[in-house]
Amino acid sequence: GFLIAWAAYRLNPELHAVETWLTLVALVLVRGVAAPLLLYRLLLSQNRAARHDIIAPNLLSWTVALGLVLAAFNLSAALVPIDGDQRALISVAAAGVLLGFLVLASQSTPFGQVVGALRLENGIALFELGGARHHGTLVTHVGQIAIVAGTLGLYLWLLRGLSEGSSSPLASPQDEPTL
Numbered sequence: 001g002f003l004i005a006w007a008a009y010r011l012n013p014e015l016h017a018v019e020t021w022l023t024l025v026a027l028v029l030v031r032g033v034a035a036p037l038l039l040y041r042l043l044l045s046q047n048r049a050a051r052h053d054i055i056a057p058n059l060l061s062w063t064v065a066l067g068l069v070l071a072a073f074n075l076s077a078a079l080v081p082i083d084g085d086q087r088a089l090i091s092v093a094a095a096g097v098l099l100g101f102l103v104l105a106s107q108s109t110p111f112g113q114v115v116g117a118l119r120l121e122n123g124i125a126l127f128e129l130g131g132a133r134h135h136g137t138l139v140t141h142v143g144q145i146a147i148v149a150g151t152l153g154l155y156l157w158l159l160r161g162l163s164e165g166s167s168s169p170l171a172s173p174q175d176e177p178t179l
Contacts (some may be wrong), residue, residue, distance in 0.1 A: 001030070001034075001122070002027075002032040004027050004031060004032075004125055004126060005027035005028045005032060007089060007129055008020075008023055008024060008027060010085075011026060011085070011089075011129060019107050019138060020144065022138070022141045026141075026144070026145040027125070027150065030145065030148050030149055030152065031125070031148070034152065035152055038152065038156055039114075039115075042156060042159055042160065043111075046147070046163050054103050054107065054115055055099075055102065056106060061102075064102060065102060068095065068099060068102060069095045069098075070092055071098065072092075072095035072097075073094075073095070075094050075175055076088075076090040076091035076094055078103030083106060089126060092126060093126035094123070095123075096119060096120075096123030096126055097120060097123035097124065099119060099123075100116050100118075100119035100121075100122075101116075103115060103116030104116035104117065104120065110158065110162045111126075111159060114155045114159060115171070117155065119127065121148070132178075
């Protein structure tokens, strides 16, 4: 969240518009502070291990991840023909989206799925920053912030519910990822 806010500020350093302030505050507070802090508190309350491998620690998974990053950079050259900051931002956004899909495809635990979905959302937020500048209304920006905050609350509610009903097949940590 902090890095996305920094990229947003570098792309639009003029802080005279309310929408720019809302975007920066939402990126810093919701994605940079609230999401990691709330997920960490949830892990502590459930007495889970502090370390959780999101991408399986084997050579195949890391090779697939490297291939996805290289594919993202090649895709950005096709999407943005002119070399520059916008192409770099689209490259990183595409890599974030593809790695989010990798996490979603390879994780079988609910926590891993939530982390994959959050990575995917962050990649989409980067795509939005790299696109053409269109100034929406204040209501649109507030609505986007409410949707992200509501989604985060829904993820936390889901993780709490799945941890209470540990007899659920989704909550069994014994399942290994496919890759």
